[in-house]
Amino acid sequence: MTGFYNMASVIPAVVLAAGRSSRMGRAKATLPLDGDTFLSRIVRTFVAAGVDDVIVVVGHEAPAIIESFETARLTARFVINREYDRGQLSSLIAGLSVVDRPGVVATLVTLVDVPLVSPATVRAVVAQYRESGASVVRPTDGARHGHPVLIDRSLFALFRAADPALGAKAVIRAHASAAGDVPIVDEGAFLDIDTAEDYEKITSDPSTGGAASDRSRSNGTA
Numbered sequence: 001m002t003g004f005y006n007m008a009s010v011i012p013a014v015v016l017a018a019g020r021s022s023r024m025g026r027a028k029a030t031l032p033l034d035g036d037t038f039l040s041r042i043v044r045t046f047v048a049a050g051v052d053d054v055i056v057v058v059g060h061e062a063p064a065i066i067e068s069f070e071t072a073r074l075t076a077r078f079v080i081n082r083e084y085d086r087g088q089l090s091s092l093i094a095g096l097s098v099v100d101r102p103g104v105v106a107t108l109v110t111l112v113d114v115p116l117v118s119p120a121t122v123r124a125v126v127a128q129y130r131e132s133g134a135s136v137v138r139p140t141d142g143a144r145h146g147h148p149v150l151i152d153r154s155l156f157a158l159f160r161a162a163d164p165a166l167g168a169k170a171v172i173r174a175h176a177s178a179a180g181d182v183p184i185v186d187e188g189a190f191l192d193i194d195t196a197e198d199y200e201k202i203t204s205d206p207s208t209g210g211a212a213s214d215r216s217r218s219n220g221t222a
Contacts, residue, residue, distance in 0.1 A: 009105040010053070011126060013046045013148065014095035015039065015076075017112035018059030018084035023194045027061045029112045030068040031199060038115040038193075039065065040072035047074065049122035051108065055098045057091040059084025089159065089167045096156050110148040116188030116202070117147060124182050125150050134180030136172050139189040145181075146189035 017029040017039060024031075029039040036044060039056065046054050054076040058065050062080050069076065081094040092109065099107045106129060108122065121139055129137045129150050137150040149172065151159075158171050193199055 010103045011051065011106050011108060011129070011150070012053035012055060012099045012104060013051045013108040013110070014092070014099060015042055015054065015056045015110055015112055016088060016091045016095065017065060018057050018062075018081045018091040018094075019088070020060045020085075021113075024113075024196060024199065027065055028193070029056075029058070029065045030061075033115055033203070036072065037068055038112050039069055040074055041115045042110060042112065042117075043069075043072070043074045043076050045117060045119050046108070046122060048119040049126070051122065053077070053099070055079060055095050057081050057095045059091065087164055087167060089162060089164050092168050093160055096159060100153065100156055104153055106150050106152045108148040108150050111192070113193050114147045114189070114191065115193065116191050118186050118188055121146075121182075121184050121186045121189045122148060124184060128180065128182045132179040134177055135175040136177070137180040137182060138172075138176065139184035139186065140181045141184060141190060144190045145176075146184065146186075150180075 021028045029037060031038050033041050043054050043056070056069070056076050056078050058078055059081040066078055077098065079094050079098050081091045083090045095109070096107070108125065110117065125137050125139060125148060128134070129152075135152040135155055139146040151172070155171060155175060159168055162168065162171050191202070193202060
């Protein structure tokens with residue numbers, strides 16, 4: 001439990017977008033999605049949920065990702081993880097180095113390959129943290145845990161000291177609790193888009209939020 005904090009305390013968001021996207025074959029952050037890219041859709045969602053400080057960790061193809069985002073007319077801060085090939089934990093630590101400042105009580109963390117989460121889910125995760133003080137807060141549908149994950153500042157040092165071979169999941173699982181589970185009816189919180197087949201499926205199904213017409217737009221913008 002984190003103890004008392006006030007409603008004005010700061011909870012920024014970290015988007016992990018540094019990987020090689022080897023299974024997709026091109027940078028996921030720049031993939032078109034219903035008028036956005038994966039990255040701009042995620043940042044737009046955080047902004048709509050009331051998060052006013054979004055940090056994006058980039059590494060592989062960083063200049064192209066930053067340039068692509070500039071057309072979205074959204075505000076985010078970028079940090080470059082030059083050691084992105086060491087794994088996702090290295091990117092999380094790079095993000096924590098930026099958000100860990102006075103006034104910050106926790107941070108939201110999500111992956112660039114989970115772009116369809118709703119603002120309502122983000123707000124529910126933050127509300128659960130405010131109410132419970134749980135060290136880790138995650139959306140759940142009872143069978144799965146999704147994104148974003150909220151991590152209390154008290155855990156930041158544990159991620160920095162974590163074994164890279166075990167990654168961030170070991171810390172999250174060690175500090176997860178029933179109090180931090182938020183029942184969510186939002187498939188986007190659990191939909192991890194890793195492959196070209198996954199991308200084709202969501203862009204051809206309007207119910208997922210990616211209009212079929214994106215396939216024709218992607219040729220000129222991705």
